[in-house]
Amino acid sequence: MARIELKNVEKAFGKVEVIKPLNLEIEDGEFVVFVGPSGCGKSTLLRLIAGLEDTTAGTIEIDGRDSTSMPPGKRGLAMVFQSYALYPHMTVRKNIAFPMRMAKIPRAEQKQRIESAAQVLNLTDYLDRRPGQLSGGQRQRVAIGRAIVREPSAFLFDEPLSNLDAALRVGMRMEITELHKRLETTMVYVTHDQVEAMTMADKIVVLHDGVIEQVGSPLELYNRPVNLFVAGFIGSPKMNIIDGGQAPGIDAYKIGIRPEHINISTESGLWEATVGVAEHLGSDTFFHARVDGMSDPITVRTDGSMQVNRGSTIYLSPDEQKIHRFDAQGIRID
Amino acid sequence: MIDNTSSFRVKKAFGVTIMLVLLFFAALPTVWVLIMSFREQAEIFEPIWESPLAVTLDNYRGIARSDFPKALLNSFICAGSSTLLAMIVGVPAGFALAKSRLSGKFYASWLLLLLRMAPPVGFVIPLFLLYVNAGLIDTYFGLIVAYMTLTLPLIVWSMWNSFAQVPDELIEAAIMDGATLGKAFLQVALPAARPGAVAAAILGFLIVWNDFFYALIITRSSTVTAPVAVMNFISYDSVDWGSIAVASIALTLPILPLMVIANRYIVQSLSGAVKG
Numbered sequence: 001m002a003r004i005e006l007k008n009v010e011k012a013f014g015k016v017e018v019i020k021p022l023n024l025e026i027e028d029g030e031f032v033v034f035v036g037p038s039g040c041g042k043s044t045l046l047r048l049i050a051g052l053e054d055t056t057a058g059t060i061e062i063d064g065r066d067s068t069s070m071p072p073g074k075r076g077l078a079m080v081f082q083s084y085a086l087y088p089h090m091t092v093r094k095n096i097a098f099p100m101r102m103a104k105i106p107r108a109e110q111k112q113r114i115e116s117a118a119q120v121l122n123l124t125d126y127l128d129r130r131p132g133q134l135s136g137g138q139r140q141r142v143a144i145g146r147a148i149v150r151e152p153s154a155f156l157f158d159e160p161l162s163n164l165d166a167a168l169r170v171g172m173r174m175e176i177t178e179l180h181k182r183l184e185t186t187m188v189y190v191t192h193d194q195v196e197a198m199t200m201a202d203k204i205v206v207l208h209d210g211v212i213e214q215v216g217s218p219l220e221l222y223n224r225p226v227n228l229f230v231a232g233f234i235g236s237p238k239m240n241i242i243d244g245g246q247a248p249g250i251d252a253y254k255i256g257i258r259p260e261h262i263n264i265s266t267e268s269g270l271w272e273a274t275v276g277v278a279e280h281l282g283s284d285t286f287f288h289a290r291v292d293g294m295s296d297p298i299t300v301r302t303d304g305s306m307q308v309n310r311g312s313t314i315y316l317s318p319d320e321q322k323i324h325r326f327d328a329q330g331i332r333i334d
Numbered sequence: 335m336i337d338n339t340s341s342f343r344v345k346k347a348f349g350v351t352i353m354l355v356l357l358f359f360a361a362l363p364t365v366w367v368l369i370m371s372f373r374e375q376a377e378i379f380e381p382i383w384e385s386p387l388a389v390t391l392d393n394y395r396g397i398a399r400s401d402f403p404k405a406l407l408n409s410f411i412c413a414g415s416s417t418l419l420a421m422i423v424g425v426p427a428g429f430a431l432a433k434s435r436l437s438g439k440f441y442a443s444w445l446l447l448l449l450r451m452a453p454p455v456g457f458v459i460p461l462f463l464l465y466v467n468a469g470l471i472d473t474y475f476g477l478i479v480a481y482m483t484l485t486l487p488l489i490v491w492s493m494w495n496s497f498a499q500v501p502d503e504l505i506e507a508a509i510m511d512g513a514t515l516g517k518a519f520l521q522v523a524l525p526a527a528r529p530g531a532v533a534a535a536i537l538g539f540l541i542v543w544n545d546f547f548y549a550l551i552i553t554r555s556s557t558v559t560a561p562v563a564v565m566n567f568i569s570y571d572s573v574d575w576g577s578i579a580v581a582s583i584a585l586t587l588p589i590l591p592l593m594v595i596a597n598r599y600i601v602q603s604l605s606g607a608v609k610g
Contacts, residue, residue: 073512085507088527098521102512126540146511 002063002076002153002186003028004049009058011044011210018044020210021058026154026188026203031180033189035197037233041156042190043330045207049188050156054257063153073102078147082159084139086131092118092142093127099150111151117145120179137168144179154186161196173199194234198222226293228330231256237286237299239324246294250318252325252333259286259301261322266308269315273298275308289314364586371579378575393576402581405563410588411474412549412559413542416481417509417535425531428493433505435590443494449487457483458551472554480548482588485538492537496530497523532599536592543589560585 004026011019019041026032034042047053049060051072059068067075078099086095091094093114100110118124121141131139140160140226147155157176161169177200197204198218206213206221214221214230225231231239239256247255249270263269264287272327273289276297282304288297300316308314325333370378377388431442461480462471471478500523508518509591524531549559564581567574 050510052509072506072509073514077510079510080505081503081507083428083503085501085503087504087508087522087526089528098508099511100515102517146507150511 004154004186004188005061006045006049007059007061009045009048009060009211010056011041011048011053012056019048020279022210022212024205024215029184029186031187031189031200031202032178032205033191033197033201033203033263034207035191036213037192038192040207041210042192042207045162046156046158046188046190050077051075076153077156078150078152078154079156080140080143080147080160082162084131084141084143084160084163086142086146086246088131091128091130092123092134092145095131095142096127096145096149099146103150113149114145117148117312120148121145123133136164137172140164140172141175144176148179148183152185154188157187157189159190159192161191163195168183169196176200193237195236198234204234206233208233212318224332225256225324226332228256228326231324231326231332237301239297241299242294242296252324253328254326254330256324256326257318257322261298261319262298263317263319264300264302264306264308265315265317266313267315269317271298271316273314273316275310275312275314278308278310280304287314289316291316367579367582371573371583373576375574375576379408393580396574396577397580397584400577401558401566402560402563402577402584405558405560406584406588408474408553408557408559409543409585409604412477412481412557413539414486415478416542417538419478419490420482420485420538421531422512423533424486424489424525424534425493426519427490428495429497429523431490431494432497432500433502433523446487446494449483450491454547456482458548462551471552472557474557477549477552477557477559478557480552481545484545484548488541489534489538492530492534493527496527496534499530501524529599532596536596536599539592540589543585 004024004275006022006024008021008023009019010017010021020175031151034045036042038264044053048055051067051070055068059066061067062075062077090098096114096117097110100113101198105113114127119129121143121144123138125142126134126138126142132140134142140163141159159174160176164172173196176187176189180200186241189196189200196305201218203215204218205215208229213233214226216224218234221230221234225234225239235258237259239258240262241254241256244250244252244254271291271294273291276288276290278288279286285302285304285306287300287308289300289301327333369382371393372389372391374388374390374392395459431439436442457480461483465471465476465480469478470479480534499585504526505518505523508522509515513521544561545559546561550565553559553562560581564578564585567577567581
């Protein structure tokens with residue numbers, strides 16, 4: 001169990017400031033996801049917590065203890081890497097035993113913990129295989145097993161699912177969430193995939209250029225993005241961002257409206273639009289429609305049953321309650 | 335899919351023929367030496383079909399009685415020790431160079447390459463003068479240290495490459511798992527780079543085993559290595575070709591099993607087969 005607190009933490013590689021001074025609190029037992037585009041510093045931030053990188057300034061406290069200059073192995077954290085980082089010359093059993101061997105845990109106890117972890121992760125039949133003989137999903141589970149057995153005070157995940165195929169990713173997402181519910185251990189999870197962030201997190205930290213843009217629950221971020229960056233980043237497909245000048249009647253520098261908050265009608269509405277590409281997903285259909293006077297096409301969601309032909313005219317009316325307004329600095333106006 | 339078109343078969347036959355011709359040329363000297371080793375001194379340059387039964391083991395008996403076995407032992411001692419010492423120093427050095435974030439790495443690689451490429455003559459003359467003054471001529475210690483100028487750059491260079499192929503995450507995982515840097519090196523990085531380490535050790539051993547030049551300059555009598563000892567069969571008035579043939583075989587045989595064992599490691603390390 002661990003509460004992690006970052007105070008004015010800063011990281012620079014040479015002259016490049018990767019993490020600008022930031023403060024962050026991760027509560028005990030929380031599932032926190034760092035999300036952001038490539039190069040936003042999310043992995044660096046995780047590695048700072050892990051101790052794999054030294055901070056340039058600031059302090060990192062784990063359970064109230066200053067851990068800023070503590071070696072990684074002593075912080076009581078377990079990490080799961082994107083490439084799984086399994087030891088290729090060791091069997092699954094030895095891989096899982098490795099952290100316990102380093103911690104000099106008695107053999108009998110090691111054996112017992114390996115077996116219970118293997119059972120939880122469906123690895124019992126694979127304990128004597130080498131990582132090279134396992135599938136991607138199995139390797140991922142071994143990596144998680146290796147993290148579980150040492151009973152860490154927090155788990156750190158660095159994009160653990162990005163090497164898996166789409167179907168497996170959804171499955172592993174559920175497994176990790178389940179694991180969190182059962183262990184109730186703090187988990188810090190890095191991903192660039194906002195769907196993973198939305199589905200797994202108790203708390204999402206959106207990072208951009210080494211700065212925390214917003215911290216909040218998935219729905220807070222979805223319903224009340226504090227700025228244009230978060231508005232555009234959270235939600236799939238993306239929120240429609242429209243210049244205020246191109247949307248008369250809605251008083252703001254820029255406005256944002258999610259595809260699911262626009263009503264479609266074939267008879268009347270606020271904006272007259274021409275249908276472009278339609279994406280049929282079965283449950284939903286997304287239309288890309290052009291409105292005269294707007295530079296970008298508007299994305300609209302309808303249920304899967306609506307049939308509209310390319311080139312036909314439809315009328316769009318944004319739901320007044322769901323419009324997000326932003327000022328010239330891109331900050332949310334309420 | 336097996337390609338059975340006639341043009342492919344012609345190409346294949348052509349390729350096989352070329353390989354057989356090359357193999358014949360490569361094997362010919364070896365076969366010749368083998369035959370020579372069983373021939374009497376008088377018949378050694380006679381065509382074999384004129385006296386096919388003039389076979390003798392005298393050359394082998396002669397070698398067994400000579401100083402050559404001791405020279406072989408010297409070769410073993412020198413090649414083994416200089417490789418072992420260079421591994422003890424060079425493997426951690428390669429690890430450090432591959433994984434540290436030092437900024438001077440470019441210069442280190444430049445220097446290493448220079449040491450690898452420089453002709454041995456460049457080292458031997460200053461080394462000789464130094465050794466004469468220090469009394470290291472014809473000593474094991476002197477010879478082994480001299481050979482390390484060959485093995486150490488080779489091993490550091492190739493281990494640098496081998497460790498560079500071991501993913502950083504593997505070492506970071508070990509460190510997160512509570513391993514010290516030393517344990518991460520010995521228990522994770524080194525086993526992952528094992529094919530490269532075996533290949534480096536064998537190549538180092540072979541360089542020293544086959545060396546003639548250093549031994550010629552630095553040894554006198556008690557530490558003479560096998561390649562230099564072969565020269566003793568050449569005197570002012572005659573050349574003992576039969577003994578030279580036996581000595582050549584004795585020099586080649588020990589490295590044969592080594593090559594067989596090493597073969598797969600060298601191929602593995604050259605093709606960089608370290609994957610998580």
